[in-house]
Amino acid sequence: MVYECDAYTMEKHLPDAVALPRSTEEVVRVVKLCAEHRLPIIPRGTGTSLSGAVLAVDGGVIIGTTRLNRILNVDYRNRRALVEAGVPNLWITNAVKQRGLMFAPDPSSQPSSTIAGNIAFNAGGPHTLKHGATTNHVLGFDMVLPDGEVVWLGATPDGGEDVEGYDLRGAVIGSEGMFGVITRVVVRLMKTPRxxxxxxxxxxxxxxxxxxxxxxxxxxxxxxxxxxxxxxxxxxxxxxxxxxxxxxxxxxxxxxxxxxxxxxxxxxxxxxxxxxxxxxxxxxxxxxxxxxxxxxxxxxxAFGAIGRISPNFVTQDGVVPRTKLPEIMHFIYDAAKKLGLGVANVAHAGDGNIHPIIFYDERIAGDVEKAYACSTAIVRRCIELGGTATGEHGIGVEKAELMAVQYSADDLDAMQRLRRAFDPEGRCNPHKMFPSGKRCLNFNPQRQVAV
Ligand SMILES: Cc1cc2nc3c(=O)[nH]c(=O)nc-3n(C[C@H](O)[C@H](O)[C@H](O)COP(=O)(O)OP(=O)(O)OC[C@H]3O[C@@H](n4cnc5c(N)ncnc54)[C@H](O)[C@@H]3O)c2cc1C
CATH class of the missing domain: 3.30.70.2190 (Alpha-Beta Plaits)
Known part of the structure; x- marks a missing residue:
């Protein structure tokens, strides 16, 4: 049951199987078996995604990385480390802080969210404003493609930081698990500020x-x-x-x-x-x-505290130009009030990245629809104000339809073509990020109340 959803709990579906490999070789074996049987594969870290990005919409096999959890090598002279994909973000800083170093990206989920999960969403955190997001601190990684081939993208553990040719490392960062299964990562370590x-x-x-x-x-x-x-x-x-x-x-x-x-x-x-x-x-x-x-x-x-006051909540993640923060905050309060829902806000305000937390109770008829309507209206408004549908939590299944609000059909097609270069059959984490994908809503979104 743990694998039926992630931290976005409005949609749920069980996978057919869950594999928890302990090495790149074991990942390759599972991936090849799935390729043989044409099964979807869904890479998963610790499932803290807030957008339904690890939902097994069509079933298939979840490949969890929680046993790929070793820090393999720390290269203090070159200030970098080689870690397995399932290492939780904070473990890296904990391993090197005695030597005055740290891994800079700091999502609030950092005690549990994994480095590969952070890569898949280009995760940020409170300190992104100055330090940048995950893409600025990950030098390279290996990835098992959906046919079982292993490729190394970006800097290798022993190589320099610059790699010739296209920055395929950069292309994979933010691809929400749709290009392959990452198994090992080279991260940059920063000196702890004085x-x-x-x-x-x-x-x-x-x-x-x-x-x-x-x-x-x-x-x-x-x-x-x-x-x-x-x-x-x-x-x-x-x-x-x-x-x-x-x-x-x-x-x-x-x-x-x-x-x-x-x-x-x-x-x-x-x-x-x-x-x-x-x-x-x-x-x-x-x-x-x-x-x-x-x-x-x-x-x-902050998120933990909400559990005491509301049985369910959905967290949004839009971005607006910083100067539009007052406007979007008013919109959030008004939308929630109109629908009779509670709302609380945290925001990485320096980045204009809002996180309204909308309260609902799935036991009350109509509440889920209202929360969904409120959440969607907020993201639409962010886009209208010149912002984006996500700052760091990804699109997943949750906001797939909204991609068509933000991007033209040509833009989306270009993105799909890049995806197919890695995964021609579209078996790797299907139904994420792109509109008209299948969903698992257990309510009728058309029944939403107008906001
Ligand atoms: C309380 C709370 C606070 C949060 N705060 C922040 C925050 O401040 N900043 C922020 O950015 N996010 C935040 N998040 C969201 C979430 O923690 C991050 O997006 C995180 O990066 C997800 O990591 P994960 O290991 O849980 O990945 P999962 O949720 O398991 O997966 C997320 C995505 O990564 C892909 N993936 C996972 N492993 C692999 C792999 N080995 N290879 C390829 N793809 C893979 C999955 O397919 C999926 O698309 C928060 C979440 C919670 C619950």
Whole structure:
């Protein structure tokens, strides 16, 4: 039953079988057997996808990488590591932090989400604003193609970082498991920054918080992170974990600067001025590494806190130009209100990447349809505002139809042709990302309430 869905629970379907190989060779054997029998193969990490990207729509064989979980080699001189595909993101930093190194991409799911899952979605996180996403930190990997052939794309474990020819590594990053099964990955390690300034900034409204984000970037300052949490999520976190967050704040921002000691306080002063100009009512700096860790723990516990207040929720992942943050926040609140649903917001605000969390109860008739309608309307609005349907959670089955809103038929056809170069039969993770795919909705989306 664990494999009937991922963290997007609105659609469910059981695979015919699940294979948990322990080596590239075992993956090859499973893939060849599936090729012989023309079975779909679905690569899967730990299933934290929020878009139904590992749903076995037609059944088939899920190839899980949870036993491919070894860090094979750390090359400290060249600051890189060779890891198996199922290694959880955070394990890499944990393995090298004593030597002052880290693996930079930090999705909130980093204790559990795997490096190959991160590659398939080009995962980001709070610190993407300055460090970039997974594509900026993965140098190369091997991949078992749907016919069983193994190819190495990008930098090899012993080679240099630059590879001649097309950047096929880059083409696979973000391909949502449709090109093959990745088994080993070379990642880049970064030096841990020397100085941090982290603070919690309290506002009376999400508008003021959003405007602050735009003003800071407009002033030429790139903090390493600017995370927004609105009142419902701040309250939920505080109720669950008692971090000391203000229960009456309209919204809070966690702003972090990093770099060298020289100059960082000047930047902090400027950021403080901009917060005050936008009516910040309180600025609480983290004074110790422990206080800084507690602030990040509180942000990364957000999804867990929701479990206490709603039996079901769906998380959206649109992007808008930063200056449109106030507009999209109003749209989200209005849409949820019209449908009588609860909503809470976290956002990688520096990137304009919103994560509205819409509450529903699948036991109440009509609630699933309403949540689906609300969620879809928000993404459509993001696209209308000049943004995109996903920042980091992928398209999966959830947003496949919306790809046609964002892209022309020619664009989609070009994407499909690239896919077929890797997987001519379309057996690898079928029905994802492209419109008119089959779905497993257990409700009628046409019955949605207009938003
Ligand atoms: C609480 C929570 C917080 C989250 N926060 C963030 C966040 O801050 N940033 C963010 O980007 N995402 C976030 N996510 C979404 C999710 O964690 C990421 O997308 C993550 O990268 C998925 O990794 P996974 O190992 O769980 O992959 P899965 O969910 O198992 O699979 C995801 C995709 O990867 C493909 N895949 C998996 N393994 C392989 C492989 N070996 N070869 C080829 N394709 C493969 C699958 O086919 C699928 O398309 C969050 C999710 C949760 C539940």
């Amino acid at each position: 100085a941090f300034r982290t603070m919690l900034v309290v506002f009376n409204s999400a508008d003021d918080a959003s405007r602050t984000v735009s003003d800071i970037i407009a002033a030429g300052i790139i903090p390493v992170a600017m995370e927004l949490m609105d009142q419902p999520i701040t309250r939920a976190i505080e109720d669950a974990y008692h971090f000391g967050l203000p229960m009456d704040a309209g919204a809070v921002l966690i702003i972090e600067l990093e770099g060298h000691e020289a100059g960082i306080d000047r930047q902090l002063e400027r950021v403080t001025e901009l917060c005050r100009k936008n009516n910040a009512r309180d600025l609480k700096p983290a004074r110790t590494p422990e206080e800084r860790a507690a602030l990040w723990k509180c942000r990364k516990s």
